[in-house]
Amino acid sequence: xxxxxxxxxxxxxxxxxxxxxxxxxxxxxxxxxxxxxxxxxxxxxxxxxxxxxxxxxxxxxxxxxxxxxxxxxxxxxxxxxxxxxxxxxxxxxxxxxxxxxxxxxxxxxxxxxxxxxxxxxxxxxxxxxxxxxxxxxxxxxxxxxxxxxxxxxxxxxxxxxxxxxxxxxxxxxxxxxxxxxxxxxxxxxxxxxxxxxxxxxxxxxxxxx
Ligand code: B1M
Numbered sequence: 001x002x003x004x005x006x007x008x009x010x011x012x013x014x015x016x017x018x019x020x021x022x023x024x025x026x027x028x029x030x031x032x033x034x035x036x037x038x039x040x041x042x043x044x045x046x047x048x049x050x051x052x053x054x055x056x057x058x059x060x061x062x063x064x065x066x067x068x069x070x071x072x073x074x075x076x077x078x079x080x081x082x083x084x085x086x087x088x089x090x091x092x093x094x095x096x097x098x099x100x101x102x103x104x105x106x107x108x109x110x111x112x113x114x115x116x117x118x119x120x121x122x123x124x125x126x127x128x129x130x131x132x133x134x135x136x137x138x139x140x141x142x143x144x145x146x147x148x149x150x151x152x153x154x155x156x157x158x159x160x161x162x163x164x165x166x167x168x169x170x171x172x173x174x175x176x177x178x179x180x181x182x183x184x185x186x187x188x189x190x191x192x193x194x195x196x197x198x199x200x201x202x203x204x205x206x207x208x209x
Contacts, residue, residue, distance in 0.1 A: 001021070001024055001025055001028050001030075003025065003035075003038070003039050005021060006018065006021040006022065006025060006035075006039050006040075006043075007039055007042070007043045007046075009021055009067065010039075010040060010043040010044070010047075010064060010067050010068060010071065011043050011046050011047055011050075011064065012063075012064075013060055013062075013063025013064045013066065013067050014063075014067060015063070015066050015067040015070050017067075018067040018068075018070060018071050019067075019070040019071060019074060022035060022040075022070075022071040022074045022075065023074055025039075026074065026075070026078065031078075032075040032078035032079050033079070035071075035075060036075055036079070036106075040068060040071055040072075040075075043064075043068075044064065044068060044102070047060070047061060047064040065102060068102055069102070069105075072102070072105060072106065072109065076109050079109055079110065079113055080109060080110075080112060080113025080114075081113070087114060087115035087116050087202075087203065087206070088115075088116055088117075088140075088141060088202065088203075088206040089116065089117045089118075089119070089137060089138070089139040089140070089141065090111055090116050090117075090118050090119070090139055090141040090142070090143055090202060091118075091119045091121060091130060091133045091134055091137060091139045091141070091142045091143070092104060092107060092108055092111075092118055092119070092120055092121065092142070092143040092144075092145070093120070093121030093122060093123070093125035093129070093130060093133075093143075093144065093145070094122070094123040094124065094125060094144075094145045094146065094147075095124075095125060095144050095145070095146045095151050095154040095155045095158055096124055096125060096126045096127070096151065096154040096157075096158070097124060097148070097150065097151045097154050098123060098124060098145075098146050098147060098148050098151040098154070099123045099124060100123070100145070100146075100147035100148070100175075101122070101123045101145075103145055103147065103174070103175060103176075103195070104120075104123075104143075104145040106194075106195040107143060107145065107174065107192070107195045107198045108120055109195070110195040110196060110198065110199050111143075111198065111199055111202060114199045114203075116199075116202060119133055119137050119139060121133055125158075127154075127157050127158040127160075127161035127162070128161070130142055130144075130158055130161070130162060131161060131162065131165055134162065134165075134166075134169060140168070140169060140170060140206065141169075141170045141171075141172070141202055141205055141206055142162060142169060142170070142171045142172070143171075143172050143173070143174070143192075143198065143202070144158055144159070144171065144172070144173045144174075144188075145173075145174055145175045146173070146175040146177065146178060147175050147176050147177065148177065149177045152177060152178070152182065155173055155178070155186065155188075156186040158171075159171050159173070159186050159187055159188050160186070160187070163187060170189045170190075170205040170206065171188045171189050172188065172189060172190045172191070172192055172198060172201050172202060172205060173186075173188045173190075173191055173192075174191060174192040174193070174194075174197075174198055178191055179191065189205055190204070190205060
């Protein structure tokens with residue numbers, strides 16, 4: 001099948017078309033990881049570029065996000081296939097002021113697929129909410145996502161708040177503007193470049209590597 005057509009459906013925010021072509025790609029035997037990494041994620045990048053050039057506006061971003069969600073739902077069973085033993089628990093959320101959640105959703109899908117129990121706090125999550133969730137769930141691992149340079153300070157505040165309460169809680173961070181150097185500078189325990197790296201890091205931080 002022509003993967004450029006799928007790319008175009010997602011860039012245009014055509015949810016039914018994206019779903020139909022994702023299904024077709026899976027049925028033709030293409031691995032879910034390949035569809036994700038070589039078609040869907042790069043298409044969201046194109047959407048971002050069009051937004052930057054003022055050719056797309058927020059409504060177009062929302063349409064693309066909706067189409068991406070539909071595709072992820074179809075890929076989820078394939079991405080999480082495997083015979084995994086329970087690995088650990090993690091609390092995840094997008095930091096305060098930030099509404100982006102597709103990357104976080106992917107991280108969650110991959111963590112769950114690798115045996116983690118995940119408590120999802122959603123988006124725009126205040127530091128206190130992370131603290132509460134850690135207390136309630138007993139999780140020793142927190143994952144923070146941020147997509148805006150303007151919400152990086154909220155990430156720093158959240159790491160600081162968690163570490164002040166209990167310095168042994170492990171915090172991993174990720175998202176497009178995040179780097180290893182930033183993680184080091186704010187005292188996070190690790191940075192995951194993508195969802196697969198986040199799983200390896202989560203295992204390592206909980207001593208299950
Ligand atoms: Co927004 N947005 N957006 N947006 N948006 C970006 C991020 C932007 C880069 C677009 C651009 O200008 N090129 C830009 C940020 C610029 C900057 O800060 N440097 C931007 C902007 C400016 C904005 C608004 C301010 C626009 C406005 O209102 N004027 C506004 C802010 C709202 C807010 O949050 N307060 C806004 C709004 C939105 C929507 C709500 C409309 C929508 C999000 C819908 C949703 O998520 N449900 C949206 C979208 C869709 C995007 C782009 C186009 C796509 C993001 C995405 O889903 N990527 C984005 C452009 C881009 O990223 N190139 C853009 C796909 C996703 C799989 O990748 O999230 O990076 P990503 O996740 C990756 C890794 O980063 C990593 O793993 C994932 C898988 O590989 N990862 C982790 C992520 N979290 C991790 C956590 C980990 C580990 C790894 O451990 C815990």
